[in-house]
Every structure is written in structure tokens, then in C-alpha cells.
Amino acid sequence: PSWRPGEEISWGQRVFAFGTPEELAAVNQQAETNFHNVRVAGEFSLQAVFKAVSWLIGVVGLALALLVRGPRPLLHGPFWARVTPPLCAVPGFLGMALYWPVALVLPVVPPLTRFQEWVEFGLHLAIAVTVLCVYLRSARPAGAAAGPGHARRTWALPVVTLAVVVVLTIVFAALTLHHGIVPINARS
Structure with missing residues (x-):
């Protein structure tokens, strides 16, 4: 967002x-x-909502990338080809998808909490790369040849x-x- x-x-x-x-x-x-x-x-913090939304974005981004661009794609068609994250964004989505479940299981320790900022950065970078790719894919109509x-x-x-x-x-x-x-x- x-x-x-x-x-x-x-x-x-x-x-x-x-x-x-x-x-x-x-x-x-x-x-x-x-x-x-x-x-x-x-004690309820809006942080819990942000964490849940971030985790959900990570899971959905990861799932879409793998379901459309993975070794055995399950989703096909021009819509999915345009809106799906590129495989290079998978680490950012994967990091967030794994971070919160691990953080819930492990005790709160400073290295883990400091790592959270990098995981969030990776997620934001993955989202930015995905948005850029969607923009570039949408800039040219499907099947149209690009001019010079x-x-x-x-x-x-x-x-x-x-x-x-x-x-x-x-x-x-x-x-x-x-x-x-x-x-x-x-x-x-």
C-alpha cells in the first residue's frame, strides 16, 4: 500500500x-x-493488523509467483501473466511469509526484532518490483510489437x-x- x-x-x-x-x-x-x-x-495494537496484512501479502505474492511462473504453472492466461509477481520478487515475499510464523514461535530476541525491518524492506522491494513489472507489461497491449x-x-x-x-x-x-x-x- x-x-x-x-x-x-x-x-x-x-x-x-x-x-x-x-x-x-x-x-x-x-x-x-x-x-x-x-x-x-x-494491549491490542494496530501493529497486529499490519503484521497480518504484511504476512498475507507475502503469502499471496509468493503463491501467485509460483502458481503462474513456477516450474509447473497452474494458472494460465493473459490476466495472470500481467499481474503476477516476477520470480525475482519471490525472496521478498518468501521472507515475509516465513518471518511472522517464525517470530510467533521463537521468543522475542533483539536480533529477531531487528531483522523485522529488513524483512519489511524486502517485502516493499518485492511489491515495488511487482508494480514495476505490471506497469511494464501493461504499457504495451498484448501481442503488439514494440516500436523503436x-x-x-x-x-x-x-x-x-x-x-x-x-x-x-x-x-x-x-x-x-x-x-x-x-x-x-x-x-x-
Whole structure:
């Protein structure tokens, strides 16, 4: 989902060094400006919903990739060919599909909780690659031959988007370091 990256960086809180409103800090498990760490009813946190949705996305992405692009495809047709994640996205979906069941069984230990951010990053990368592939597949009608300028036009938006994301990531990382802000869950 498009709002997820904003949630993960607490809507720029660490980047722009703004504080959490007191009312939100009182109900947020990490005292950050985001919603997925808010305790709703006692100990129930919206984080549980985010975890379930992330796990479901991981399972569905993995299943679709394997059912359509695996060694023995079970789903066929132009629709599935266009919307299915590429096999290169499988590690990101697989990581999330496996992480939460493992995290539920094992005790909460710092290495496991720190690994969660990388699993989420892998999932978001897999989703981004899938969206890019769906875009590229949809940019050309099925069966249509690509003209000489088609490849340039097709790749222009994704390349520019990737460049903007990379530049913003570097700028945000630099601002976060400059402000010296460390999330509460990273202090241990």
C-alpha cells in the first residue's frame, strides 16, 4: 500500500526532527508519529493488523509467483501473466511469509526484532518490483510489437521514479543522522 512507507518512517519524524504529540505518544508503543504502533484496546495494537496484512501479502505474492511462473504453472492466461509477481520478487515475499510464523514461535530476541525491518524492506522491494513489472507489461497491449521509441518511453517513468526514491532516501538518511534521532526500539 502507498501509505506504508510513510508509516515506516513515522511520516518523516526522524528526518525532519519533529516531536510526537503528547496524546499520540501516550498510546503509541514507540512514542512515534505513526498509527501502526498505537494501542487500541488495552494491549491490542494496530501493529497486529499490519503484521497480518504484511504476512498475507507475502503469502499471496509468493503463491501467485509460483502458481503462474513456477516450474509447473497452474494458472494460465493473459490476466495472470500481467499481474503476477516476477520470480525475482519471490525472496521478498518468501521472507515475509516465513518471518511472522517464525517470530510467533521463537521468543522475542533483539536480533529477531531487528531483522523485522529488513524483512519489511524486502517485502516493499518485492511489491515495488511487482508494480514495476505490471506497469511494464501493461504499457504495451498484448501481442503488439514494440516500436523503436517504445522501450525508451516504457522505462522512462520507472527509471525517473527510482532515481527520485534513491535521492530522497539518501537525503532522508542524511537528515536523520544529522538530527541524531534514533527510534526507541533501536536503543538496546
